[in-house]
Amino acid sequence: MKTSLRVFLFFLFFTLEVRVKAQQLATYPNDLNAIELPENCLEKQSAICAVKSHTGTKKSIKKNGLHLVLGSNSVVEINQKQIKLIKGHFLVMENSGYSLSTRKLKSLSTHGELLYEISEENSTVYAINDHVYLQTKGDLEKLMLLPATSLVIGKVGPKGYITDFPLLTTYRKLIQKYSQLYPSTKQDFLAQMHVYRNNWKVSGEKLGKLYKDNADLLIAQQKAADLKRKQSKEWLLKTNQGLVDLFRQKNYIK
Amino acid sequence: MVSTTRHCMTRGRHQSVSVPLNRCQAYFADALRKKRPIKPKNIKIFQQLADKPYMKSQVFIVFCLTIAVGTFQAFKVFETHFSGLNELKREKSILQAHIEHKELQYELASYKLLEMQNDVALAMNLIPKKDIKSDQKYPLRRLASVTQTSLSPGYLMQLAKRHFLKGKKLFRAKRYDEANIEFTKVIKEYSYSVHVTESYFLLIEGLYQSHRYEELIGHVDKMVSLYPESELTGYSMLRLGKIFEYQDRQEEASGLYKTIMQSFKEHDVVRQARISLRAIQI
Numbered sequence: 250m251k252t253s254l255r256v257f258l259f260f261l262f263f264t265l266e267v268r269v270k271a272q273q274l275a276t277y278p279n280d281l282n283a284i285e286l287p288e289n290c291l292e293k294q295s296a297i298c299a300v301k302s303h304t305g306t307k308k309s310i311k312k313n314g315l316h317l318v319l320g321s322n323s324v325v326e327i328n329q330k331q332i333k334l335i336k337g338h339f340l341v342m343e344n345s346g347y348s349l350s351t352r353k354l355k356s357l358s359t360h361g362e363l364l365y366e367i368s369e370e371n372s373t374v375y376a377i378n379d380h381v382y383l384q385t386k387g388d389l390e391k392l393m394l395l396p397a398t399s400l401v402i403g404k405v406g407p408k409g410y411i412t413d414f415p416l417l418t419t420y421r422k423l424i425q426k427y428s429q430l431y432p433s434t435k436q437d438f439l440a441q442m443h444v445y446r447n448n449w450k451v452s453g454e455k456l457g458k459l460y461k462d463n464a465d466l467l468i469a470q471q472k473a474a475d476l477k478r479k480q481s482k483e484w485l486l487k488t489n490q491g492l493v494d495l496f497r498q499k500n501y502i503k
Numbered sequence: 504m505v506s507t508t509r510h511c512m513t514r515g516r517h518q519s520v521s522v523p524l525n526r527c528q529a530y531f532a533d534a535l536r537k538k539r540p541i542k543p544k545n546i547k548i549f550q551q552l553a554d555k556p557y558m559k560s561q562v563f564i565v566f567c568l569t570i571a572v573g574t575f576q577a578f579k580v581f582e583t584h585f586s587g588l589n590e591l592k593r594e595k596s597i598l599q600a601h602i603e604h605k606e607l608q609y610e611l612a613s614y615k616l617l618e619m620q621n622d623v624a625l626a627m628n629l630i631p632k633k634d635i636k637s638d639q640k641y642p643l644r645r646l647a648s649v650t651q652t653s654l655s656p657g658y659l660m661q662l663a664k665r666h667f668l669k670g671k672k673l674f675r676a677k678r679y680d681e682a683n684i685e686f687t688k689v690i691k692e693y694s695y696s697v698h699v700t701e702s703y704f705l706l707i708e709g710l711y712q713s714h715r716y717e718e719l720i721g722h723v724d725k726m727v728s729l730y731p732e733s734e735l736t737g738y739s740m741l742r743l744g745k746i747f748e749y750q751d752r753q754e755e756a757s758g759l760y761k762t763i764m765q766s767f768k769e770h771d772v773v774r775q776a777r778i779s780l781r782a783i784q785i
Contacts (some may be wrong), residue, residue: 262568
């Protein structure tokens, strides 16, 4: 009886089906996080190299004087010393010796770190712990962003690309974006955020003054526009007085 | 567990009988308790059997599992080797890489196109979107998709438009009193809106339909003062002329029509005024 039970148990082991989740074969033997065009162009140091990170991964590109982190599904084109941010989210850690440009920006540079976000309609630049200098296409002057501020760049307007007034970037918003791309350790990140907090306070005060000046300017412009409108209305009334008088006379209104 | 699998042999009168180990132990324990002498041959047999090697059940299970896993692995290797699955997987990965390369190429090309569109839009300055509605200007309209007048949505203008459209809807539904409230809002609260002239005109029409002629005259007066050059002012004056006609004030009506004919250049307004004047004269 026991022997037959053992034989039965032995047989059962053979009928047991073990299901194992299949592991996907590595499509890119050299780099699982990104696709390069031409193949292995970063390693070969090709003149023109396009890099795209895969969905859900980030790709760090380190060269002499350049440290760029690509967020999920982001595309960048490196043309010798020129870098074009094409699509997605980027964290620029270092860009000495390289010139950064985008579809809307002629140049973008910083001595510290910056975040650049490209969406369907707008692009946003986040200055983290240093000033960011940028120049939109069609604009002759460079703009300076204070640390801990951000700038939204819209579509083409009557005078080049439309840029909003710089905004102070909140902790929560920055941590959410910055932590996703930050390539170093947690301690380094916390140290950066500590510096950011101090910068945030200083920039907040400076931006407050700028907002006030801007509001004063807008009020003055509005007043000037109102005055002009009033004057033109008066002129219109005066010039059409003849017609008005004729109308009133004919219709016995007054 | 041990007691059920180990056995010791005890000899009966005629043959050897296999009894479980615990029974052997019970035999010795009973003999000790009753102070009965233990037969030396029984001690010897027990010792021999206790030292005899045997297969534990755990070992048996491990053995079975090893065989099972080994066979399963061998089967998988055999299956993958002969089914060509590895080949297919390799092909799939190559194709996937190819597709992703193509996608990247497409993204780079799209970027260049969009960049060019933006550069052209910049070079052309702002393209007024309202001027490019016709089908012939499709490329221009595509180009205009990258342009924008302002980042701020112009809430006030949007609100004015909303009131105006609401008024228009009510006017079409012949709910003139409610429509007039909306048009009055547009006139008073959003005086810089592009819909003010039209609001005045529709307000006058609404008042005419509601037979509120006194108010109507006041609004026509305002329209003449503020927008004397507008075609809609001419139409409003025509409406006033009609009121005079209904009130049997023929002379005043004809005077008004003549004023319209003198003051407006728009063909339709002048023609309407002329027709109305002839009707009075007949």
